[in-house]
Amino acid sequence: MHEVALARELLSLIREAGRAHAAARVTRARVEIGQLSCASPDALRFAFEALRVGTLADGCELVVERTPLRASCTSCGEALVADAKDPACPRCGRAPLEVLAGRELRLVSIEVEDG
Amino acid sequence: MHEIAVNEDILAGNDAAARHNREHFIEHGVYVVNLMSAPGAGKTTLLERTLERMAGKHRVGVIEGDVATSADAERIRRLGVPAIQINTGGECHLDARQIHRELAAIQLEELDLLVIENVGNLVCPAEFDLGEHDKVMVLSTTEGDDKPRKYPVMFHVARALLLNKMDLLPHVDFDVAKAEREARALNLDLEIFRVSGRTGAGMDAWVTWLEERMRRVKAAAT
Numbered sequence: 001m002h003e004v005a006l007a008r009e010l011l012s013l014i015r016e017a018g019r020a021h022a023a024a025r026v027t028r029a030r031v032e033i034g035q036l037s038c039a040s041p042d043a044l045r046f047a048f049e050a051l052r053v054g055t056l057a058d059g060c061e062l063v064v065e066r067t068p069l070r071a072s073c074t075s076c077g078e079a080l081v082a083d084a085k086d087p088a089c090p091r092c093g094r095a096p097l098e099v100l101a102g103r104e105l106r107l108v109s110i111e112v113e114d115g
Numbered sequence: 116m117h118e119i120a121v122n123e124d125i126l127a128g129n130d131a132a133a134r135h136n137r138e139h140f141i142e143h144g145v146y147v148v149n150l151m152s153a154p155g156a157g158k159t160t161l162l163e164r165t166l167e168r169m170a171g172k173h174r175v176g177v178i179e180g181d182v183a184t185s186a187d188a189e190r191i192r193r194l195g196v197p198a199i200q201i202n203t204g205g206e207c208h209l210d211a212r213q214i215h216r217e218l219a220a221i222q223l224e225e226l227d228l229l230v231i232e233n234v235g236n237l238v239c240p241a242e243f244d245l246g247e248h249d250k251v252m253v254l255s256t257t258e259g260d261d262k263p264r265k266y267p268v269m270f271h272v273a274r275a276l277l278l279n280k281m282d283l284l285p286h287v288d289f290d291v292a293k294a295e296r297e298a299r300a301l302n303l304d305l306e307i308f309r310v311s312g313r314t315g316a317g318m319d320a321w322v323t324w325l326e327e328r329m330r331r332v333k334a335a336a337t
Contacts, residue, residue: 002239
């Protein structure tokens with residue numbers, strides 16, 4: 001349940017970006033969470049909805065996109081999208097895989113109402 | 116209504132604090148380990164056995180992270196090793212800012228090794244960089260050999276894995292080869308040590324590895 005800590009950090013980034021653009025309100029935030037992150041989108045949303053009350057982001061919708069775990073097979077060199085719970089190369093069936101991407105926890109953009 | 120691109124890491128604040136911590140550690144030549152596992156895997160016992168082997172040879176400090184109580188720090192102090200206890204009061208992990216706050220009370224120039232024992236949890240601590248050189252995790256044979264598949268992030272971020280409670284292997288259904296293979300599935304370079312905190316088996320190889328890491332960090336600082 002570290003999503004409360006993540007939501008707190010996320011909210012502060014959103015408020016900072018909103019204030020920098022003199023927004024009256026932040027209505028939507030787009031977030032990427034990689035497949036190889038232990039953050040749960042539902043838990044993040046739950047914590048965010050509790051924390052956003054009374055801030056610039058009150059009512060802000062959180063749009064979460066899960067980004068894939070991209071890897072390459074250390075046996076056959078195949079570039080692939082892997083399942084973190086069952087990491088094996090779809091071509092040769094082997095592992096280890098070298099992780100290239102999938103650990104993202106990123107605030108991509110916000111939608112604002114101008115002040 | 117319009118959209119504004121931000122593209123910032125949610126953990127940017129933590130990562131900045133971690134970078135700051137890391138600069139301190141590197142500057143003082145202190146090798147720092149972030150020790151992680153599920154509750155009850157044997158982190159503190161392995162740490163005690165490790166510290167006993169280092170007594171008189173290396174200067175070690177410990178930061179203990181727990182939700183509550185200072186029981187673990189007291190165990191470490193009984194060995195004559197300075198220990199600071201952080202109580203997270205409910206948080207399931209340590210973060211870089213908490214470590215940074217404690218650094219003021221630690222004489223880094225008087226240490227060769229700093230061990231940060233994280234809160235017992237196989238999920239959350241994996242996400243937070245503390246500024247350490249290496250993350251080391253402990254998996255015990257009583258927890259089951261399916262843990263790498265269930266908690267892939269933890270096994271991905273670890274530099275070394277201590278497979279603990281090897282003395283209990285005859286009594287548990289734990290497939291060592293399977294656990295090791297799956298622990299390496301997303302971590303090609305993972306160092307694995309089979310150990311027992313209770314009997315001391317396998318501890319020499321682990322301590323030798325730690326000493327080699329310490330030597331490198333010290334050499335880079337001088």
